[in-house]
Amino acid sequence: MGGDSGAYLIEPMPGAALMPSPAPWDRFAAWPRLRALAALVALVMMLAASAFVPLTVGKGEVAKPAHLSLVGAPGKQAERPRDDDLQLYDRAIARIRHGESYYDFIAQEHRRAHYPLRPGLAVRLPTLAYLCAAMGVDGEALAPLAIAASIALMLAVIWAWRQRLTEEACSDSQRLFGTALIFLGASLGLNRYYFVLHELWAGMLIALSLGLHRPARSRWLGAWLAAALALSIRELVLPYVLLMGAMALWRGNRREALAWGGLVVVFLCAIAVHLHLIAQLTLPTDPTGPSWFALRGLGGWLSNVVLASNLRFLPHWIAGPIVIAMMLGWTGWRSEAGATATLLFLGYGLLFMIAGRDDNFYWGAVIAPAMFVGLAFAPMALQGIWKAVWTGREGV
Numbered sequence: 001m002g003g004d005s006g007a008y009l010i011e012p013m014p015g016a017a018l019m020p021s022p023a024p025w026d027r028f029a030a031w032p033r034l035r036a037l038a039a040l041v042a043l044v045m046m047l048a049a050s051a052f053v054p055l056t057v058g059k060g061e062v063a064k065p066a067h068l069s070l071v072g073a074p075g076k077q078a079e080r081p082r083d084d085d086l087q088l089y090d091r092a093i094a095r096i097r098h099g100e101s102y103y104d105f106i107a108q109e110h111r112r113a114h115y116p117l118r119p120g121l122a123v124r125l126p127t128l129a130y131l132c133a134a135m136g137v138d139g140e141a142l143a144p145l146a147i148a149a150s151i152a153l154m155l156a157v158i159w160a161w162r163q164r165l166t167e168e169a170c171s172d173s174q175r176l177f178g179t180a181l182i183f184l185g186a187s188l189g190l191n192r193y194y195f196v197l198h199e200l201w202a203g204m205l206i207a208l209s210l211g212l213h214r215p216a217r218s219r220w221l222g223a224w225l226a227a228a229l230a231l232s233i234r235e236l237v238l239p240y241v242l243l244m245g246a247m248a249l250w251r252g253n254r255r256e257a258l259a260w261g262g263l264v265v266v267f268l269c270a271i272a273v274h275l276h277l278i279a280q281l282t283l284p285t286d287p288t289g290p291s292w293f294a295l296r297g298l299g300g301w302l303s304n305v306v307l308a309s310n311l312r313f314l315p316h317w318i319a320g321p322i323v324i325a326m327m328l329g330w331t332g333w334r335s336e337a338g339a340t341a342t343l344l345f346l347g348y349g350l351l352f353m354i355a356g357r358d359d360n361f362y363w364g365a366v367i368a369p370a371m372f373v374g375l376a377f378a379p380m381a382l383q384g385i386w387k388a389v390w391t392g393r394e395g396v
Helices: 033-052 076-079 082-097 104-111 127-134 145-166 171-188 200-210 221-233 235-251 254-281 300-308 316-332 336-354 358-366 368-391
Strands: 055-058
Touching: 033 300, 033 316, 033 368, 055 300, 055 358, 076 200, 076 254, 082 127, 082 300, 104 235, 104 254, 127 221, 145 171, 145 200, 145 358, 145 368, 171 200, 171 368, 200 221, 200 235, 200 336, 200 358, 221 235, 235 254, 235 336, 235 358, 300 316, 300 336, 316 336, 336 358, 336 368, 358 368
Parallel strands: none
Antiparallel strands: none
C-alpha cells in the first residue's frame, strides 16, 4: 500500500453522474436555476407568440410567398411587375446613366410616382443610384458588373464570417454550421429583382463589417470602411455605427471609438446637405408622407426580418419561431461577436416594433443576412438553459 500512490486517489461515488463542464462560450449553462427558469418561460412564450403573429406587408394584408429572381435564374421569373418604389429607383438610375444629376430630377420623379418629398428622409441618398448607374443596372435585366459585385460581396461576407468564427470561441460544428448559415443569409444579395434596393446592399455591407471586426486584435479598419459605405447608401445603418462606437468606448479603445464617432459626424453633415437640397426642391403643394411611428409590436419585428430574408418562403408559423431561435443563439454565445450582435439585433428589433409601416418591411434586409449565424448557437443555448434549470445553483 505504501508505494501505490493510486490507492490514495478519490474515486467518484457509485452512481454519481459525471457532468461535463460547459463550454466557456456557453453563456446560459452557468446561470443560477431561477434565472434560467425565467429565461425558459420567456423563451416558450416568445416562440408561441411568434408562431401566431401574422406577417403583414401593407394595409394589413397577410404576406404571401415572395418573388425569387436569383442571378442566372430563367427570364420567365421577371414577369412580376416592378414594385412602385423599385420603378422609381430604376428611373433615377436610367436618368443618371443619361448624364443627368440626381438632385435635378429626383423631385420630379417623386411627384410622378406620387411619393412624398416631406420629410426629406423620404428621398433616398444618391449613393446607390450612382453606383448602380456605373455598374450598368437597368431594372431587372442582367447587368454583368452588378452581378459580379453581388457575388464578390457575398463571397467576402462568407469569408469574413468563416475567419471570425475560426478566431472566436466556438466548437467545430458551430463553426461549420455558422458558415453554412451565413451563406444562406448572404445569398439574399443575389436577388436581381432587388438590386436597386438600398437596404439589400446596406445589409450585406453590415454583415461584412461585423465579420471583419476583430476587437480583441484592435483590427477594425475593414469593418469601418464597410460600415461607411453602408451608411452612405442608407441612413438606417446609423444605429449600427453608433453601437460600434459605444462598444469600442466601453472596451477602452479610444482610437476606434473616435473613428466611429468621426464617421457619425461626417454622415450628419452629409445628411444635412441632402435635406437642405431636398427642401429647396419641395413645393408648398407637395404632401407630407404618412408617419413612420406605427407601433406594430412583435409583428413588425418578425415581418421585417422574415419578409426581407430567405425565410419569406416558409409559412409564418415556422419562420417566426426561427427568428426567435436566431436571437436565442446570439444571446447564448458568450463572445465579442455574440455580445455585439445581440445588442444590434435586439436594438433593430425594438426599432421595427416602434417605427415603420407594414409596407416598410424591406427595412429588415439591413440586419437579416448576418442574423442567420445565430442559429448555429441556438441548440447550445437551449441545452444550456435546460441544464441550468435542472442542475444549476440556487439563486438568481
